[in-house]
Amino acid sequence: MINKVVSNAEEAVKDIKDNAVLMLGGFGLCGIPENCISALLKTGVKGLTCISNNAGVDDFGIGLMLKTRQVKKMISSYVGENAEFERQLLAGELEVDLIPQGTLAERIRAGGAGIPAFFTPAGYGTEVAEGKEIREFHGKKYLMEAWLQADFALVKAWKGDTAGNLIYKGTARNFNPMMAAAGKITIAEVEELVPVGELDPNYIHTPGIYVQRIFEGKNYEKRIEQRTVTPR
Amino acid sequence: MINKVVSNAEEAVKDIKDNAVLMLGGFGLCGIPENCISALLKTGVKGLTCISNNAGVDDFGIGLMLKTRQVKKMISSYVGENAEFERQLLAGELEVDLIPQGTLAERIRAGGAGIPAFFTPAGYGTEVAEGKEIREFHGKKYLMEAWLQADFALVKAWKGDTAGNLIYKGTARNFNPMMAAAGKITIAEVEELVPVGELDPNYIHTPGIYVQRIFEGKNYEKRIEQRTVTPR
Amino acid sequence: MALDKIGIAKRIAQEVKDGSYINLGIGIPTLVANYIPDNIEVVLQSENGLLGIGRFPYEEDVDADLINAGKQTITMLKGSALFSSAESFGMIRGGHVHLTILGAMEVSENGDIANWKIPGKMVKGMGGAMDLVASAENIIVAMQHKSRSGESKLLKECTLPITGIKCVKKVVSDLAVLEVLPEGGFKLLERAPGVSVEEIKEATAGKLIIKGDIPEMKID
Amino acid sequence: MALDKIGIAKRIAQEVKDGSYINLGIGIPTLVANYIPDNIEVVLQSENGLLGIGRFPYEEDVDADLINAGKQTITMLKGSALFSSAESFGMIRGGHVHLTILGAMEVSENGDIANWKIPGKMVKGMGGAMDLVASAENIIVAMQHKSRSGESKLLKECTLPITGIKCVKKVVSDLAVLEVLPEGGFKLLERAPGVSVEEIKEATAGKLIIKGDIPEMKID
Secondary structure, X not given: OOOOEOOOHHHHHOOOOOOOEEEEOOXXXXXOOHXXXXXXXXXXXXXXXXXXXXXXXXXXXXXXXXXXXXXXXXXXXXXXXXXXXHHHHHOOOOEEEEOOHHHHHHHHHHHHHOOOEEEEOXXXXXXXXXXXXXXXXXXXXXXXXXXXXXXXEEEEEXXXXXXXXXXXXXXXXXXXXHHHHHEEEEEEEEEEEEOOOOOOHXXXXXOHXXXXXXXXXXXXXXXXXXXXXXXX | OOOOEOOOHHHHHOOOOOXXXXXXXXXXXXXXXXXXXXXXXXXXXXXXXEEOXXXXXXXXXXXXXXXXXXXXXXXXXXXOOOHHHHHHHHOOOOEEEXXXXXXXXXXXHHHHHOOOXXXXXXXXXXXXXXXXXXXXXXXXXXXXXXXXXXXXXXXXXXXXXXXOOEEOOHHHOOOHHHHHHHEEEEEEEEEEEEOOOOOOHHXXXXXXXXXXXXXXXXXXXXXXXXXXXXXX | OOOOXXXXXXXXXXXXXXXXXXXXXXXXXXXXXXXXXXXXXXXXXXXXXEEEEOOOOOHHHOOOOOEOOOOEEOOEEEEEEEOOHHHHHHHHHOOOOOEEEEEOOEEEOXXXXXXXXXXXXXXXXXXXHHHHHHXXXXXXXXXXXXXXXXXXXXXXXXXXXXXXXXXXXXXXXXXXXXXXXXXXOEEEEEEOOOOOHHHXXXXXXXXXXXXXXXXXXXXX | OOOOHHHHHHHHHXXXXXXXXXXXXXXXXXXXXXXXXXXXXXEEEEOOOXXXXXXXXXXXXXXXXXXXXXXXXXXXEEEEEEOOHHHHHHHHHOOOOOEEEEEOOEEEOOOOEEOOOOOOOOOOOOOOHHHHHHHOOEEEEEEOOEOOOOOEOEEOOOOOOOOEOOOOOEEEEOOEEEEEOOOOOEEEEEEOOOOOHHHHHHHOOOOEEOOOOOOEOOOO
């Protein structure tokens, strides 16, 4: 078997070139590929198109790559509160393509599953529908939407094995499984890399066929955006 | 919470009326809703349209419902060796719609996920494409295919809880998860029904939202079509 | 007297049916969960991949890998299930989520909703709102009847970029409960305690339909 | 001498690349798994929802819930993964399965394949074959060069209902290894041991391209 295991994030992302199209897993700061983002900050690769539900915050996640001006375009559903993002957008330094979250998820899923286009009701009658083909099925109007694929998909899982099989934890799953399938090269960073055979085949979330490189990440910060608690 | 648990298959299927459209999980005889099929034989409901990858064998699975002439139409990808099936088909007593297996799986998935149509390359240039819209994307030709939905989806799982969450075992998963989502009413029969809270939320294959009725099945036969073994 | 946010949440909680699957938007809708009667059991969906949202965790149980769509740390319940964003929006688009409760900046008399963008100001994105309003069979909006500057937010036509068309079934505002009729128009169902029909008329720019006596809301 | 089924399987096994994901059809293709060299590691996909097909089980380990696409009882390997049919065909359509090996009743010189239906006889259905041939980047066909009645099955055009068009990249028959050229035509690459170019010419109804000396296959 060709070895999928690489030693660290630097090795995993070293051939990501300027102007590459990337997918980055995560919802908010939950389940984001922290190690890969750090490594991309080091390589200094520029002109990136980043497909990610969110754009991080000012000082974490994709927000860090915005600060270093490595991102040319964001394709997201919600870019939240991020002052640097806002500044670049208003200054015309950043292209932004906003997509309904379910459409984004399904376009990525379609990219991995070989479905070049599909119909969804989301956005009908809104500016999202502008320029898109509209079709009626069973009395309801739908937009045609195209698949999304990426040169590299950067995903974060809880556990992974050396064959590339992945298991996510909690709501850190989110966009990661579809992105893993939609990347021409998928790089998985995991909290725990285990030998093949240790994960139960019945509970694999991402089969290894989708993963080309895998490594055990380090120093996960897992920052929390809204720490809400129930008082004792 | 409205109670989803019913006592047995007879209770689960009692309101399935003549000419209903059903989905039945399983691949070959693996992961089929044995108890529900037995119960339908008893109710004697007729004129059924059955969406199922296969049609069972002469004396098991959907084959039993063919013998009792309860099936008007089969929508399948492979109907295998089944003498009664062949007889009815040649005699014009049975309508058959044969669909490429991946297209069948995706049409059912689309039915559950609210995607009325999508494009697939399977069948382009063949008789499957007749009468269908053809579209080129990125230099390759695709057919437009429509979702499939059912009045009742009958699925079989390994374990289920009283909230309707399901876990399948081995390759008995197959078509069951998509069908569970594509049924207006989904009836799940499980080998073991456990109290809510006993299944790990991270390893649920079918979330309970898709399941309207659930019961613990009895006397699973789990017949094997090709018993292939490695001699010691 | 106009309702406060909690009052609106309490009134909407009365709309919730036993055994239903519900998606709650950020803000007032999230509060609704606190006022659902004890004899009613519902399952809350979080579009980032969870069915069965529980309470906020105790301090020592906070888990960065378990958040809701508002990015708040949460817990799971017995019977919860986790899944991907594609599965989650499959549930939504496929009509498996029975009720969506969300906030709005404007609602029109034919049920259009605007709640995602104010041109010229920061654009944050629509998140899952467009999928939700295009898909759920029942959509209830929680909102203030008027803007801070006193202008009606229940309009003949939305002035802001819309999120979805002809989708809102009911509006619960600080002043009233209104049904959006299929043929168009806000049908006044209930008044907030102490609020007169005249006040509601004055606050509603869209077509308001008033038939017979309009009862006051009953809120504990 | 023409190859037997095992010979064809052995020759196809030489086409398999290390680290690839492969779908094997029923019949001769299934046999290929037995002859993959020890230094080559591949993962076999079963379209009913498994990556990592292992050997047949020992009698006492037979599990009705674990079968391959041919409905045979099988085992899993370390690193196997289970999934639904939708995920499985997502893998196939999405081009994640590198190589598909399947049988054929006819192949045309432009790479069309017919292997699912004989009009007038029983129609069993196409199963996953149409998805596989429409999707895989590399498709190798294992087949007999001629029918039992002695007619060529490598044709100018298929006479039977086709399964997919312009998809077959290579044919390994009992007589020869042939590449299907993008511009059309069967390019003869190798002869079965002891089989002459003349015999292959005689057995091939479609356009046969012969350039230079044609070596014999090397099979252990």
